[in-house]
Amino acid sequence: MNRTPDLREGEKGAWISIFAYLFLSGTKLIIAYIGNSEALWADGLNNSTDVIASIAILIGLRISQKPPDQNHRYGHYRAETISSLLAAFIMAAVGIQVIFSTITKILDKGSTAPDMVTAWTALGASVIMFIVHRYNLALSKKINSSALYAAAQDNRSDALVSIGAFIGIIGAKFGIGWLDPLAGLVVGVVICRTAWEIFKDSTLALTDGFDEKRLTEIKQTITKYPEVKLVADIKGRVLGNQPILDVTIKVNPELNVHQSHDITVMIEKELVEKHGILYTHIHIEPYIE
DSSP states (O other), rough: OHHHHHHHHHHHHHHHHHHHHHHHHHHHHHHHHHOOOOHHHHHHHHHHHHHHHHHHHHHHHHHHTSSOOOOOOOOOTTTHHHHHHHHHHHHHHHHHHHHHHHHHHHOOOOOOOOOHHHHHHHHHHHHHHHHHHHHHHHHHHHTTTTTHHHHHHHHHHHHHHHHHHHHHEEEEEETTTTHHHHHHHHHHHHHHHHHHHHHHHHHHHTOOOOHHHHHHHHHHHTTTTTEEEEEEEEEEEEETTTOOOOOEEEEEEOOOHHHHHHHHHHHHHHHIIIOOOOOOEEEEEOOOO
């Protein structure tokens, strides 16, 4: 269950997000002030809050690498999931803020057209965040990191926010005022939906939930062994990115300890190769007809 090298690699994605957000938030706030763009100003503030979310994810990745201790016999892997949950809360807050900001803009009809440089800044920021999103998404799949996946989804949401700001600025510049609130509403809904998906996955893991369909597939793999007369019980949970199984199988009571052990070794090996389950605890009981 040693995942430290992978998680160290995952820290690169968190650091890239932090530096990207620091650069973009500063650039957007300065240009928004000079170019008189409320949309770009709000986008810059959004990126400044994302710095906090990225730092939380980085801390979660760092803590999850700590070895088991007296109070954490299974390690600290769930710190990664907690950081994903925190990122979801921050994303939801930003999404709600964008939606309310949109409503405010609809009611405010006396805004001044911003400078075009603010539109190009928003568009350039969107391109940068999409690149960061693709990098973190690929890295999260490579190391199977829920926290880095949450960061990647946050990166995508921020890219969409910048696109929304770009559309809104263009609309205000050329007199199509309804584009700004429409883009803001769509972006806000997308951010909240993404936050909900991350929240749902994180809470499922933290409450020892496990995908029922996946458990059924694993059970079918175990059942195919002729030595296994019955899979009496199977449970699954997740620590960080590591699924853990507890399985009870019933076998011929005439088998000795060595033969029973060989059966568990074969099952564990196939679960690693076929389902990526690196840790399975198999309890053997006698099968009595």
